[in-house]
Amino acid sequence: MKYTQEIIVKTSLGLHARPAMEVVQILQRSQSKARITYDQRTIDAQSIISLLSLAAPCGAVLTLAIEGKDAKATLLKIVMALSKPSE
Amino acid sequence: MNTSSLSIYSSTEKSEELVFQGTSLSDGVAIGIVFLPKEKEEIEVPKFAITADQIDREIDRYRKAVALSRADLEHLQCSLAGEGLQEAVSIIRAHLEMLRDPVLTDEVEGKIRRELFNTESVFRTTMQEFLVQFSHKADAFFQQRLVDVMDISKRVLGHLRKDPKRALQEAPVNSVVVVDEIDASMTASVQTRCIVAFVTARGATGSHAALIARSRGIPYIGNIDIEPFHRAKGQLIIVDGTAGKVILSPKKETVIRYRKKQYRSMRMQEHFEPLLGLPAETSDGHQIALLANVGTIEEIAMLSKVGAEGIGLLRSELLFSDLIHDPLSEDAQFKLFTKAIFQLQGKPIVIRLFDFGGDKRIPGETSRNEEANPLLGCRGVRYLFRRPKMLRTHLRALLRAGVSGDLRLLVPMVSDLAEMRQIREIMEEVSEELSKEGIPHRIKLPIGCMLEVPSALLLTDALASVCDFFSLGTNDLTQYVLGIDRMNSNREVFYQPIHPGVLRLIRFAILEAKRHGRSISVCGEIASQPLFAPLLMGLGVNELSIIPRHLPMVKKMIRGSAVTEAVCVAREALACKEASQVYQLLMSTYSGSLENSS
Numbered sequence: 001m002k003y004t005q006e007i008i009v010k011t012s013l014g015l016h017a018r019p020a021m022e023v024v025q026i027l028q029r030s031q032s033k034a035r036i037t038y039d040q041r042t043i044d045a046q047s048i049i050s051l052l053s054l055a056a057p058c059g060a061v062l063t064l065a066i067e068g069k070d071a072k073a074t075l076l077k078i079v080m081a082l083s084k085p086s087e
Numbered sequence: 088m089n090t091s092s093l094s095i096y097s098s099t100e101k102s103e104e105l106v107f108q109g110t111s112l113s114d115g116v117a118i119g120i121v122f123l124p125k126e127k128e129e130i131e132v133p134k135f136a137i138t139a140d141q142i143d144r145e146i147d148r149y150r151k152a153v154a155l156s157r158a159d160l161e162h163l164q165c166s167l168a169g170e171g172l173q174e175a176v177s178i179i180r181a182h183l184e185m186l187r188d189p190v191l192t193d194e195v196e197g198k199i200r201r202e203l204f205n206t207e208s209v210f211r212t213t214m215q216e217f218l219v220q221f222s223h224k225a226d227a228f229f230q231q232r233l234v235d236v237m238d239i240s241k242r243v244l245g246h247l248r249k250d251p252k253r254a255l256q257e258a259p260v261n262s263v264v265v266v267d268e269i270d271a272s273m274t275a276s277v278q279t280r281c282i283v284a285f286v287t288a289r290g291a292t293g294s295h296a297a298l299i300a301r302s303r304g305i306p307y308i309g310n311i312d313i314e315p316f317h318r319a320k321g322q323l324i325i326v327d328g329t330a331g332k333v334i335l336s337p338k339k340e341t342v343i344r345y346r347k348k349q350y351r352s353m354r355m356q357e358h359f360e361p362l363l364g365l366p367a368e369t370s371d372g373h374q375i376a377l378l379a380n381v382g383t384i385e386e387i388a389m390l391s392k393v394g395a396e397g398i399g400l401l402r403s404e405l406l407f408s409d410l411i412h413d414p415l416s417e418d419a420q421f422k423l424f425t426k427a428i429f430q431l432q433g434k435p436i437v438i439r440l441f442d443f444g445g446d447k448r449i450p451g452e453t454s455r456n457e458e459a460n461p462l463l464g465c466r467g468v469r470y471l472f473r474r475p476k477m478l479r480t481h482l483r484a485l486l487r488a489g490v491s492g493d494l495r496l497l498v499p500m501v502s503d504l505a506e507m508r509q510i511r512e513i514m515e516e517v518s519e520e521l522s523k524e525g526i527p528h529r530i531k532l533p534i535g536c537m538l539e540v541p542s543a544l545l546l547t548d549a550l551a552s553v554c555d556f557f558s559l560g561t562n563d564l565t566q567y568v569l570g571i572d573r574m575n576s577n578r579e580v581f582y583q584p585i586h587p588g589v590l591r592l593i594r595f596a597i598l599e600a601k602r603h604g605r606s607i608s609v610c611g612e613i614a615s616q617p618l619f620a621p622l623l624m625g626l627g628v629n630e631l632s633i634i635p636r637h638l639p640m641v642k643k644m645i646r647g648s649a650v651t652e653a654v655c656v657a658r659e660a661l662a663c664k665e666a667s668q669v670y671q672l673l674m675s676t677y678s679g680s681l682e683n684s685s
Contacts, residue, residue, distance in 0.1 A: 016232065017177075017178065017181040017232065017235065017295075018177060018181070020181075021177075021180065021181050021184050024184055025184075041220075044189075044190050046188075046189050046190070047188045047189060047190035047191065048181070048184045048185050048188050049185055049188050049190065049191055049217050049236060050188075050190055050217075052221070052232045052235075052236070053217055053220040053221050055221065055232075
């Protein structure tokens with residue numbers, strides 16, 4: 001299964017250490033691989049350093065391309081992780 | 088260091104005080120001595136070509152350095168969790184995640200294979216490539232994440248060197264660290280006893296270093312021009328974290344004003360207030376006495392705010408670290424001790440005899456002979472025996488002050504029976520001397536023995552005949568039992584107060600003390616960590632002496648646990664083979680209560 005979807009970062013400090021860590025951990029537990037494109041750069045979403053280097057602030061629109069057996073479920077979890085405003 | 092500390096006396100008298108304005112990154116007031124960590128000579132990274140048959144060796148070196156870095160961080164995480172600092176724990180978790188980053192690993196290992204260069208140069212280039220991606224982003228908040236990446240980078244490079252050494256571990260007691268920039272692992276790994284504040288040229292509120300400093304209550308000021316401080320090593324300095332002000336070589340009046348301010352700024356978190364009037368009683372009705380570890384008169388004044396039942400450890404030498412009072416004068420000592428005892432209003436106060444030597448020197452004293460191993464050298468009671476005049480003056484002041492309340496004395500660094508006997512004899516002589524001179528004093532004071540040298544613990548039964556109580560000093564004990572210098576750069580890996588070896592020895596001493604009807608308390612840092620409180624309780628300790636700020640958290644932990652369960656947990660801990668197993672055992676049993684208490 002393969003999906004591409006736009007995600008808006010809603011965590012109030014943007015894609016900082018804690019949500020980035022969550023994304024990485026979600027992917028570690030899944031059987032899917034994901035890439036994220038933002039500001040004309042595409043990175044491996046399994047890499048926390050790459051995620052942080054995007055420096056995506058709150059409100060940033062990321063393009064997530066995900067592929068794998070559980071792609072859809074994983075995609076949902078990532079969207080949830082990036083939607084918690086209190087983080 | 089000694090020549091510069093000599094000059095402090097003169098500088099406080101004559102030279103102008105200098106005030107610097109910076110940005111407040113963590114609140115609170117600290118008064119200490121300027122400490123300049125050795126400019127970490129921008130870790131030199133050798134670069135050389137390797138041959139194809141060396142590839143595996145280089146990759147192996149990389150993996151080992153990462154594994155060692157992980158071990159550092161895991162231990163750091165353990166001690167932060169022990170202190171109940173959940174936020175700091177999650178930062179370290181992010182660092183651990185970075186070390187596991189698959190892109191990083193692939194890049195480094197791939198490059199070693201393709202480009203045939205040594206590990207450290209390849210690793211450094213890879214990290215620099217990541218940094219370039221960060222640094223063209225303008226957002227100040229994300230710029231701070233760059234510091235985290237560099238932090239990790241330094242850690243791994245440190246382990247690739249033959250002699251890894253971290254700068255802050257050399258800081259003496261009461262240091263104010265003045266440096267270009269600090270990172271999260273620096274703030275997380277400092278011992279609050281040694282480092283009282285940070286002053287940096289850079290730094291931002293959003294940095295992880297600032298966050299950890301705030302959660303540990305260490306004042307921190309950024310954006311200060313640190314150039315003038317380079318000539319101020321060892322000078323007195325005041326850090327007003329609330330106002331963002333730094334005062335170098337302050338006048339006496341300024342120091343006194345800030346001492347008062349320091350006391351006022353020690354407020355307790357509101358959600359602990361309901362706990363104040365409640366006893367430290369377990370859910371099954373077992374009472375634990377919670378006392379405080381203090382080093383300044385101002386800290387004593389705040390004890391009623393945290394609900395301490397007395398003082399379990401007054402580090403007498405620290406009362407004199409403000410360089411105003413002379414530790415060699417009987418009257419100065421008498422006044423300060425009396426002031427301290429009065430504030431207790433009849434509650435017990437344990438004053439530890441001067442514990443100079445090791446990492447603590449008398450202000451202004453030039454060292455006679457540098458010891459190769461000061462922590463194994465002439466310190467504590469040994470130091471006092473070598474200075475008979477000073478010891479007598481000290482005991483005179485204490486016996487005189489003893490009339491004001493429930494004073495007890497504690498002898499540090501006892502390794503043998505003769506030392507306790509000798510202290511008793513000298514105390515009797517001094518008491519007679521005072522009687523002859525007609526000076527009011529207590530004829531006799533209860534004398535306790537600090538259990539921190541393994542031989543003393545093994546002799547607990549014998550020592551019980553020459554002392555009135557025991558106090559377990561787990562900080563030094565841990566280093567002596569495990570054979571690791573607690574200032575060592577690898578401390579995080581090996582220095583573990585919950586090591587089963589340490590626990591078994593502690594257990595032995597507790598049983599022996601009780602068998603001989605002597606009370607035994609714990610005053611090491613282990614007692615201040617909420618996670619470890621039930622373990623100590625289960626080992627049979629009824630009295631803990633704690634950093635005042637941690638007292639409410641520990642109380643909450645005790646109130647949430649049962650002694651029956653704690654005894655089972657302690658029994659299991661004693662059967663563990665490694666410190667990490669003990670840690671996991673405690674986490675699995677008590678992490679729930681920990682979340683509630685932080």
